[in-house]
Amino acid sequence: MEKLRIGIIGVGGIAQARHIPAFLALGDKCTITAVSDVNGDRAREAAEKFNIPHVFQDYKELFQEVDAVCICTPNKFHAEITIAAFEAGVHVLCEKPMALSAAECEAMIDASKKANKVLAIAYHYRFMKEAIAAKKSMEDVGEALVVRVQALRRRKVPGWGVFTNKELQGGGSLIDFGCHLLDLALWLMGNPKQTSVTGRSYNTLSKIPGQVNQWGEFDHQTFEVDDHVTAYMTFENGASMLFETSWAANIKEDVANVSVSGVEGGLNVFPFELYTTKNGMLFNTQADWMPGEEEPDVPQASNFVAACLGEAELVVKPKQALQVSQIIDKIYESSEREEGSR
Ligand SMILES: NC(=O)c1ccc[n+]([C@@H]2O[C@H](COP(=O)([O-])OP(=O)(O)OC[C@H]3O[C@@H](n4cnc5c(N)ncnc54)[C@H](O)[C@@H]3O)[C@@H](O)[C@H]2O)c1
Known part of the structure; x- marks a missing residue:
């Protein structure tokens, strides 16, 4: 069976410390074929360090080389990149929080349903x-x-x-x-x-x-x-x-x-x-x-890869991650209301 081709978008701290090593540990099921980062030097350094063949500064160009992406950018870009990935027919594992707001999370879920592709969120606990x-x-x-x-x-x-x-x-x-x-x-x-x-x-x-x-x-x-x-x-x-x-x-x-x-x-x-x-x-x-396992990274990556290959159900369902964001929105709103009334 063909290995799942994975791309990493945003190769800063969490990508290099956790996600890239975890996918590399699953070498019989997947391969990291591409990385992308707005910081071109960081992208090239990461590709060299982990021996990854394709490097892009624009994440949209990476989609042609992969079946799935792991999104490790600041939170502001989670929704935009996830939706673009689904439009390109690519599965997504997105870092937490799912997005900046529940409304963005809903748009991500709609896009994943439309594309019929996996959407996982990295709630690794x-x-x-x-x-x-x-x-x-x-x-x-x-x-x-x-x-x-x-x-x-x-x-x-x-x-x-x-x-x-x-x-x-x-x-x-x-x-x-x-x-x-x-x-x-x-x-x-x-x-x-x-x-x-x-x-x-x-x-x-x-x-x-x-x-x-x-x-x-x-x-x-x-x-x-x-x-x-x-x-x-x-x-x-x-x-x-x-x-x-x-x-x-x-x-x-x-x-x-x-x-x-x-x-x-x-x-x-x-x-x-x-x-x-x-x-x-x-x-x-x-x-x-x-x-x-002592560390959650490989089990998390393994569940995502298996879900993309149709071999397992996702542990972290997008609707559950949406609920986290709904509650976060409500806590911030409640606090702002309280402050306004003081
Ligand atoms: N699961 C965890 O416990 C955990 C821990 C740390 C961070 N995170 C999450 O991971 C994400 C990244 O955090 P980090 O600590 O790795 O940050 P970081 O700043 O170290 O890395 C982010 C990288 O994304 C790049 N980037 C920014 N905008 C981009 C874009 N539009 N396209 C491509 N690349 C872009 C930056 O240049 C940078 O290299 C955040 O969402 C954060 O919440 C999760």
Whole structure:
């Protein structure tokens, strides 16, 4: 069988650190035939480093050499490039967040349906072994009632790249980091429809000059995205979620976790623990061993390639990624309304 020909669009940090090595590890199923980057030097360097034959500065020219693309550009270009890829008859794995807004996500889904091509979003937390164990264990938890999501970093605003540029990224800690854990939580809950979303976003800390920051330097004067966000949401099945994300929290240590309190039991994802009752007793269970890879990159790439080849169902469905973006939109809107009323 012919190998799936893959092109990488935007060969910066995430493409070189995660996606290119992951596709290269699946050499019996796929081959990376082309790269593209608006920065021509970066594109040529990446092609040379990973021995990739075709290099383009304009991503539209890359489509002729590939069956599928992995889009690793700033968020602003996710929708435009995805839709262009579908118009060229090419499958898409797009980095998270799916796009800048839910409206853009809907246009991406429409284009994928029209082209009858795969659209996957890189919510890679789903491929972590703890997340897979938690999904399987929802049987023991029963219906999720109250879900707590924390995606918190202590003083780690990404000082490199374009992470603090609102025009290119659409937001800060919520759209960049919180989106991963929000996606994971919704998936564990079975993606029930949200009925209400309220939230508040902050950037107080990062606007004060001279902040202590562990991840490089950023300009407090031009800092315009959120560095801390809280939200509360309810769902049509009666569940509710307490959500918090930050790049710059004043907390003891970083936390990236989802915990679920359900009708039958509960669980914690990172580290994975199951809370149950039996014979009038309370049990806390840790897995002695669980299957899965240490890193989620290869399983994620493998699921995408298999879906393109018609051999597997996608783990991250585009409609689920759309729901993440709908909730993000609502949190930002709610926060703006609150600010306006103060
Ligand atoms: N899954 C994760 O945990 C994770 C981690 C980091 C970044 N990301 C996502 O990956 C994407 C890229 O982030 P990054 O850290 O690699 O950024 P980066 O700035 O290191 O790389 C982005 C690259 O895209 C190129 N580019 C910009 N516009 C382009 C265009 N129109 N066409 C082609 N190339 C273009 C830039 O020149 C740059 O080389 C973002 O959407 C980000 O949210 C995801």
